[in-house]
Amino acid sequence: MTRKVEDRLRDAFSAGAELVSPESLRPVVPPAPVRPSRGLRGMPIVVAAAAAAVVLAVVLLVSNLIAVPAPELVPVDGNEALRRLAARIERLPDEHGAYWRRSLVSESLIRVRAGAHTFNAVVSSTSELWLPRDSMDPVQTRNGEPSLNPATAADERAWKAAGSPSKVQRICTPGTRAADCPKLPMRAKNLVCQYSRGVSPDHGPGARPLGPYTLAEILALPADEKGLREWLRARQSERIKETGQARPPENAWLLLSKPLRPAARAAVLRLLADLPTTSVRGMATDRLRREGLAVDFTKGSHYSAEFGEDDEVTEDHTTILDPMTGEILAEVTKAGEDTVGLPKGTIMTSMVWMPATGWTDDRPERPEGCRGQ
Numbered sequence: 001m002t003r004k005v006e007d008r009l010r011d012a013f014s015a016g017a018e019l020v021s022p023e024s025l026r027p028v029v030p031p032a033p034v035r036p037s038r039g040l041r042g043m044p045i046v047v048a049a050a051a052a053a054v055v056l057a058v059v060l061l062v063s064n065l066i067a068v069p070a071p072e073l074v075p076v077d078g079n080e081a082l083r084r085l086a087a088r089i090e091r092l093p094d095e096h097g098a099y100w101r102r103s104l105v106s107e108s109l110i111r112v113r114a115g116a117h118t119f120n121a122v123v124s125s126t127s128e129l130w131l132p133r134d135s136m137d138p139v140q141t142r143n144g145e146p147s148l149n150p151a152t153a154a155d156e157r158a159w160k161a162a163g164s165p166s167k168v169q170r171i172c173t174p175g176t177r178a179a180d181c182p183k184l185p186m187r188a189k190n191l192v193c194q195y196s197r198g199v200s201p202d203h204g205p206g207a208r209p210l211g212p213y214t215l216a217e218i219l220a221l222p223a224d225e226k227g228l229r230e231w232l233r234a235r236q237s238e239r240i241k242e243t244g245q246a247r248p249p250e251n252a253w254l255l256l257s258k259p260l261r262p263a264a265r266a267a268v269l270r271l272l273a274d275l276p277t278t279s280v281r282g283m284a285t286d287r288l289r290r291e292g293l294a295v296d297f298t299k300g301s302h303y304s305a306e307f308g309e310d311d312e313v314t315e316d317h318t319t320i321l322d323p324m325t326g327e328i329l330a331e332v333t334k335a336g337e338d339t340v341g342l343p344k345g346t347i348m349t350s351m352v353w354m355p356a357t358g359w360t361d362d363r364p365e366r367p368e369g370c371r372g373q
Contacts, residue, residue: 081280081293082273089326090223090266097359098137100215100259102129104357107350109151111171111308111341112184114162118171119155120341121148121186128356129209130364131259138199139209140364145191148184159186173311193370210258212239221255223263225270228252253278253297253319256328259359265326277301284320286330287352292320303333305348310339315348328353 108123126144148168150156159168165186172181210218212235222228232252255268272278277299284294296318303315314336320329333349335342342348 078280079273079278082269082278082295085293085321085323085326086266086269086273089262089269089324092262092325094261094263095359098133098361099363100129100131100133100359101362101364102131102357103354104128105352105354109307109342109346109348112168113171114159114165114168117158117162118341119158120151121155121168121184122151123148123184131209131215133215136199138197138364140195140197140366141209142193142195142367142370144193145188147188147191148186150186171308173306173309193367194373195367195370196373197364197366211254213258215259218255218258218260221260221264221267223261223267225267228264228267228271256319256321256326262325269326272297281318284318286320287350288329288355290320290322290329292322292329294318294320305333307335307342307348308340310342313337313339313342313348327357 104127106125106127110121110123112119112121123146125146126142128140128142130140132139150159159165166188167183167185169183170181222231252268253272256265260268272295277297279296279299281294281296283291285291296316298317303317304312305315307313316334316336317331318334319331321327322329330352331350332347335344335346335348338344
């Protein structure tokens with residue numbers, strides 16, 4: 001499925017996320033058996049085979065009399081980590097607050113040209129959503145104007161070698177309209193932002209802040225796996241009737257970006273753990289140095305995007321989950337293959353959920369320096 005880079009910013013994952021290989025689970029060593037008060041203590045070291053057999057028999061006898069937990073073996077199913085996470089968070093209390101605040105930083109890698117030099121640059125933008133629990137309170141969104149900076153030190157040198165121009169030309173696939181491939185300002189100052197504010201707005205960025213769902217639907221999401229499956233099937237049927245298109249069940253992972261109750265989030269994780277499209281990759285650290293569980297929810301699915309003149313660069317997706325709450329910390333998309341200016345494994349798009357994300361009793365203030373939408 002080919003997706004434009006501009007259309008992928010909201011689906012992107014954490015920039016700078018450093019994935020590491022999963023550590024093997026070590027067997028739990030059972031506690032040493034209680035030694036009898038007499039007999040083995042004080043004996044010389046036994047080296048003969050017959051004596052060793054006697055010692056083994058005594059140990060086995062004592063072990064049978066004492067409750068010794070069985071060793072915890074490495075699970076055959078690598079997705080067991082998600083089930084353990086679900087079991088940990090389902091007992092967490094529901095969060096309360098007047099507003100659910102979501103603060104995001106998004107980044108996307110593009111190829112640009114300045115004179116005779118070509119290099120990579122990162123488009124960065126911020127967004128914030130204030131979603132009220134009471135529908136009579138205003139919804140507020142704020143979106144910062146994107147900024148453009150050289151991606152690496154080598155890209156910085158290439159930009160300076162070109163004379164540090166204030167604008168650079170984006171490199172696009174052949175046949176792209178000039179209007180869709182404009183010159184972009186580098187390191188622009190005095191960036192502006194836009195905001196919207198209104199009670200139950202029927203248009204603009206605040207119209208459907210949770211995509212196809214309402215906050216009431218999300219807060220009422222079933223907290224058991226069976227109920228969740230039935231809910232998803234019902235929504236899928238509605239989608240088919242309304243649009244003729246169905247969202248596949250494996251895209252249930254998108255629910256994790258919503259303000260779910262802990263028990264409902266646990267049900268989503270269990271459902272995802274049972275899908276063949278889910279693959280736990282181990283622990284990872286996001287750009288804010290927060291450690292979490294790295295999961296690929298799109299295993300076996302084909303995604304691709306444009307980069308420079310290449311319109312079919314395959315992508316690898318990873319989501320980093322908070323190990324205490326199951327909430328998303330970050331999402332990252334990496335290049336699944338090499339292309340001009342883009343080695344395999346390079347981060348292409350990203351999204352980081354900032355620490356301010358969550359329920360709060362604070363209320364949004366009209367942002368200074370922003371123009372209304």
